[in-house]
Amino acid sequence: xxxxxxxxxxxxxxxxxxxxxxxxxxxxxxxxxxxxxxxxxxxxxxxxxxxxxxxxxxxxxxxxxxxxxxxxxxxxxxxxxxxxxxxxxxxxxxxxxxxxxxxxxxxxxxxxxxxxxxxxxxxxxxxxxxxxxxxxxxxxxxxxxxxxxxxxxxxxxxxxxxxxxxxxxxxxxxxxxxxxxxxxxxxxxxxxxxxxxxxxxxxxxxxxxxxxxxxxxxxxxxxxxxxxxxxxxxxxxxxxxxxxxxxxxxxxxxxxxxxxxxxxxxxxxxxxxxxxxxxxxxxxxxxxxxxxxxxxxxxxxxxxxxxxxxxxxxxxxxxxxxxxxxxxxxxxxxxxxxxxxxxxxxxxxxxxxxxxxxxxxxxxxxxxxxxxxxxxxxxxxxxxxxxxxxxxxxxxxxxxxxxxxxxxxxxxxxxxxxxxxxxxxxxxxxxxxxxxxxxxxxxxxxxxxxxxxxxxxxxxxxxxxxxxxxxxxxxxxxxxxxxxxxxxx
Amino acid sequence: xxxxxxxxxxxxxxxxxxxxxxxxxxxxxxxxxxxxxxxxxxxxxxxxxxxxxxxxxxxxxxxxxxxxxxxxxxxxxxxxxxxxxxxxxxxxxxxxxxxxxxxxxxxxxxxxxxxxxxxxxxxx
Amino acid sequence: xxxxxxxxxxxxxxxxxxxxxxxxxxxxxxxxxxxxxxxxxxxxxxxxxxxxxxxxxxxxxxxxxxxxxxxxxxxxxxxxxxxxxxxxxxxxxxxxxxxxxxxxxxxxxxxxxxxxxxxxxxxxxxxxxxxxxxxxxxxxxxxxxxxxxxxxxxxxxxxxxxxxxxxxxxxxxxxxxxxxxxxxxxxxxxxxxxxxxxxxxxxxxxxxxxxxxxxxxxxxxxxxxxxxxxxxxxxxxxxxxxxxxxxxxxxxxxxxxxxxxxxxxxxxxxxxxxxxxxxxxxxxxxxxxxxxxxxxxxxxxxxxxxxxxxxxxxxxxxxxxxxxxxxxxxxxxxxxxxxxxxxxxxxxx
Numbered sequence: 001x002x003x004x005x006x007x008x009x010x011x012x013x014x015x016x017x018x019x020x021x022x023x024x025x026x027x028x029x030x031x032x033x034x035x036x037x038x039x040x041x042x043x044x045x046x047x048x049x050x051x052x053x054x055x056x057x058x059x060x061x062x063x064x065x066x067x068x069x070x071x072x073x074x075x076x077x078x079x080x081x082x083x084x085x086x087x088x089x090x091x092x093x094x095x096x097x098x099x100x101x102x103x104x105x106x107x108x109x110x111x112x113x114x115x116x117x118x119x120x121x122x123x124x125x126x127x128x129x130x131x132x133x134x135x136x137x138x139x140x141x142x143x144x145x146x147x148x149x150x151x152x153x154x155x156x157x158x159x160x161x162x163x164x165x166x167x168x169x170x171x172x173x174x175x176x177x178x179x180x181x182x183x184x185x186x187x188x189x190x191x192x193x194x195x196x197x198x199x200x201x202x203x204x205x206x207x208x209x210x211x212x213x214x215x216x217x218x219x220x221x222x223x224x225x226x227x228x229x230x231x232x233x234x235x236x237x238x239x240x241x242x243x244x245x246x247x248x249x250x251x252x253x254x255x256x257x258x259x260x261x262x263x264x265x266x267x268x269x270x271x272x273x274x275x276x277x278x279x280x281x282x283x284x285x286x287x288x289x290x291x292x293x294x295x296x297x298x299x300x301x302x303x304x305x306x307x308x309x310x311x312x313x314x315x316x317x318x319x320x321x322x323x324x325x326x327x328x329x330x331x332x333x334x335x336x337x338x339x340x341x342x343x344x345x346x347x348x349x350x351x352x353x354x355x356x357x358x359x360x361x362x363x364x365x366x367x368x369x370x371x372x373x374x375x376x377x378x379x380x381x382x383x384x385x386x387x388x389x390x391x392x393x394x395x396x397x398x399x400x401x402x403x404x405x406x407x408x409x410x411x412x413x414x415x416x417x418x419x420x421x422x423x424x425x426x427x428x429x430x431x432x433x434x435x436x437x438x439x440x441x442x443x444x445x446x447x448x449x450x451x452x453x454x455x456x457x458x459x460x461x462x463x464x465x466x467x468x469x470x471x472x473x474x475x476x477x478x479x480x481x482x483x484x485x486x487x488x489x
Numbered sequence: 490x491x492x493x494x495x496x497x498x499x500x501x502x503x504x505x506x507x508x509x510x511x512x513x514x515x516x517x518x519x520x521x522x523x524x525x526x527x528x529x530x531x532x533x534x535x536x537x538x539x540x541x542x543x544x545x546x547x548x549x550x551x552x553x554x555x556x557x558x559x560x561x562x563x564x565x566x567x568x569x570x571x572x573x574x575x576x577x578x579x580x581x582x583x584x585x586x587x588x589x590x591x592x593x594x595x596x597x598x599x600x601x602x603x604x605x606x607x608x609x610x611x612x613x
Numbered sequence: 614x615x616x617x618x619x620x621x622x623x624x625x626x627x628x629x630x631x632x633x634x635x636x637x638x639x640x641x642x643x644x645x646x647x648x649x650x651x652x653x654x655x656x657x658x659x660x661x662x663x664x665x666x667x668x669x670x671x672x673x674x675x676x677x678x679x680x681x682x683x684x685x686x687x688x689x690x691x692x693x694x695x696x697x698x699x700x701x702x703x704x705x706x707x708x709x710x711x712x713x714x715x716x717x718x719x720x721x722x723x724x725x726x727x728x729x730x731x732x733x734x735x736x737x738x739x740x741x742x743x744x745x746x747x748x749x750x751x752x753x754x755x756x757x758x759x760x761x762x763x764x765x766x767x768x769x770x771x772x773x774x775x776x777x778x779x780x781x782x783x784x785x786x787x788x789x790x791x792x793x794x795x796x797x798x799x800x801x802x803x804x805x806x807x808x809x810x811x812x813x814x815x816x817x818x819x820x821x822x823x824x825x826x827x828x829x830x831x832x833x834x835x836x837x838x839x840x841x842x843x844x845x846x847x848x849x850x851x852x853x854x855x856x857x858x859x860x861x862x863x864x865x866x867x868x869x870x871x872x873x874x875x876x877x878x879x880x881x882x883x884x885x886x887x888x889x890x891x892x893x894x895x896x897x898x899x900x901x902x903x904x905x906x907x908x909x910x911x912x913x914x915x916x917x918x919x920x921x922x923x924x925x926x927x928x929x930x931x932x933x934x935x936x937x938x939x940x941x942x943x944x945x946x947x948x949x950x951x952x953x954x955x956x957x958x959x960x961x962x
Contacts, residue, residue, distance in 0.1 A: 507642065552775060567740075574961065
């Protein structure tokens with residue numbers, strides 16, 4: 001029997017998280033009354049997974065489970081960022097959930113399973129592994145969106161998310177099956193080889209690519225597959241919105257990279273054209289629609305759409321008339337953008353959570369009125385986040401935009417860069433409106449900000465990190481660049 | 490290989506035919522005199538006063554979902570059980586193959602324990 | 614035999630395989646239907662004598678023509694399709710009930726080489742086909758658009774799927790031991806071992822090492838076919854006749870046939886999987902189909918005996934037995950058998 005025992009080391013972090021998910025499940029069933037247990041276990045899981053990710057797998061690219069799973073620097077860096085994002089999001093959301101009697105062990109269980117799904121997605125080297133990871137993440141998110149079971153909006157948002165998400169998964173799966181049909185391979189390395197040696201059926205391949213792009217666009221939430229984003233962001237409990245808007249974006253970026261760059265790199269000319277279309281539409285629609293919003297969760301949702309469009313600009317600029325020497329820089333710009341967006345997204349939704357209290361949701365932009373009078377410190381934090389999102393120097397968002405635009409210009413798409421700049425100037429309006437409301441309007445209510453100490457500290461760290469990374473972006477830039485360099489070549 | 494399934498296919502058609510023919514036969518030879526009283530739904534002599542397709546206990550859904558999980562589990566165990574003896578005969582990897590399935594079972598058992606603990610298996 | 618059939622085969626030409634298969638299918642279904650008919654009589658007689666009554670004795674000598682009279686009566690009864698019912702599904706229900714209970718017989722071996730389709734995934738096929746059974750019930754209950762059938766079919770569906778799980782685990786145990794999905798191989802694998810060499814081959818059949826599974830399988834079989842004491846589905850005090858309330862005439866007869874055909878199927882499967890099929894229980898007697906018939910009849914007698922003896926279970930007790938007793942027991946026994954096979958004490962090397 002030609003049976004080989006697989007090497008488990010590259011997947012050590014995933015195995016650890018899976019085991020911990022079971023532990024949390026049991027803890028949720030048998031120690032329900034111990035309120036802090038599930039939360040603590042979840043944070044410990046994330047810390048443990050981070051330690052394993054740092055110390056166990058080798059730096060080299062290593063494949064395991066018959067080439068279904070890959071451990072490389074790109075994946076490990078993203079995984080570390082995912083742990084961080086999930087950990088911070090859970091920390092921010094805890095008080096909010098407790099106020100609304102939703103802090104049940106199942107919430108943390110779903111969060112851990114979502115993390116596991118994202119880890120599998122990030123480390124996938126096989127269409128099926130990728131799909132399993134994606135579904136694991138998505139199903140957990142659907143469940144969490146409906147976590148406020150008695151709220152009509154929450155369940156409606158979950159239903160919408162689920163139906164559209166299932167449709168997108170179907171499209172993705174259809175695209176995968178076509179790619180499998182065209183290349184006869186499921187793992188990314190073999191797909192790449194099949195494309196390189198031109199053995200694949202081009203027509204089927206392109207059809208597959210179109211379906212794949214639809215699935216990817218849905219998961220990223222870019223136009224024209226963005227319909228779910230505002231409704232889900234608004235309908236879900238804010239703690240869940242925070243989770244949806246942060247770490248999954250990194251996972252979706254990883255999925256895009258794995259599928260398009262790691263597997264279908266030979267088709268770069270084709271998918272770049274499609275991505276450009278998606279990116280331009282997202283930037284325009286996201287920014288324009290955000291202006292009209294009075295609900296801050298919706299506004300941030302539309303702003304997220306435009307940010308994802310910006311992020312895609314980096315992927316557009318990889319291959320120019322067959323030349324690939326610009327590729328790593330362009331892709332690392334996109335990765336930098338994704339990381340920066342997640343940081344800003346955490347901080348902005350974190351502020352919404354910070355202002356919320358039992359029986360009150362700070363969902364309207366008007367709820368931020370006169371924040372400066374109530375808490376100058378957090379008003380400053382929110383200002384940093386808003387400035388950074390608008391792309392005002394010198395915050396991290398500025399450098400993210402700059403890097404992406406640089407690579408777009410280097411690729412020769414000057415019109416694209418001009419359009420992006422114009423749209424981000426328009427977009428600056430709605431970010432600055434929030435700042436204006438905070439500083440120049442009279443407060444609508446004078447209730448003091450009530451939040452646990454660890455959340456205040458984390459919020460400050462988050463806001464300051466956006467400013468600090470804006471002053472010294474080189475470290476993160478280099479990390480993105482080296483991760484891609486080590487994994488792609 | 491596939492030829493051996495030909496009789497199965499024929500049997501499926503015959504089986505369906507065995508269901509259809511008696512009904513047709515009954516329709517032909519038996520009387521056919523429907524009236525509105527005869528065709529009304531049976532409700533112990535009362536008039537039916539609401540639609541019969543009503544809400545039912547959510548536990549039926551739970552049972553259905555649990556059944557799918559367990560049945561899937563059994564479907565996954567089938568190939569394992571078929572080749573397990575070959576692995577034992579070969580001597581190597583037997584413990585690994587055993588352990589892999591035990592991990593698989595353990596995940597299910599933990600879910601089962603949690604279901605039990607949460608009362609999903611209770612019928613009052 | 615082959616030589617005798619040669620001219621007939623030439624007459625049919627290329628359609629001969631189809632015709633020959635149809636002949637074989639008829640050779641299975643016709644005796645099966647006779648068995649079903651006389652099983653109903655046997656049931657009434659056995660229960661009658663157990664309750665110190667005589668049972669049917671008017672139609673024909675000793676009531677032997679009773680099943681035929683019953684069949685005739687059902688045939689000449691009007692088929693009612695209620696006005697509120699979904700017509701198509703209502704007709705489809707009984708067809709979906711009878712078809713799987715017949716199709717499953719395609720892979721049942723009656724003797725060595727005496728099987729319609731000797732497929733190598735027989736057990737999997739059986740599991741698949743018997744799972745189809747539940748559709749007939751649930752379609753019938755839904756299509757009737759009447760309360761008792763609806764509630765009855767929900768109960769029946771939940772009960773059938775619950776016991777299917779423990780049955781599936783029992784099958785896994787058999788599979789572990791015989792290492793084949795082919796039912797003929799499963800029978801033949803029971804014809805070896807230490808006791809077989811001593812001439813006591815009935816002790817080397819699967820029932821002894823898998824005793825808990827054997828018990829679980831028989832009980833699950835009773836529950837799976839919705840027979841007493843698990844017949845809450847048609848518990849007349851609660852839901853009248855369950856999913857069959859709105860059916861009459863031949864459409865009712867099909868459910869009836871399906872139920873009894875399933876009983877015989879479960880019995881013969883028990884014999885094949887656990888009781889050595891057509892193998893002779895002792896060394897000095899030859900193997901043969903009669904052994905299988907005898908074993909099946911014995912299991913069928915247990916079905917009837919249980920009906921005459923036990924009061925009906927309450928529904929929550931049924932679900933508790935299925936989910937909280939049988940599933941843990943079978944799960945543990947799968948592990949026990951796997952460990953046993955790997956240990957030096959293994960009797961299946």
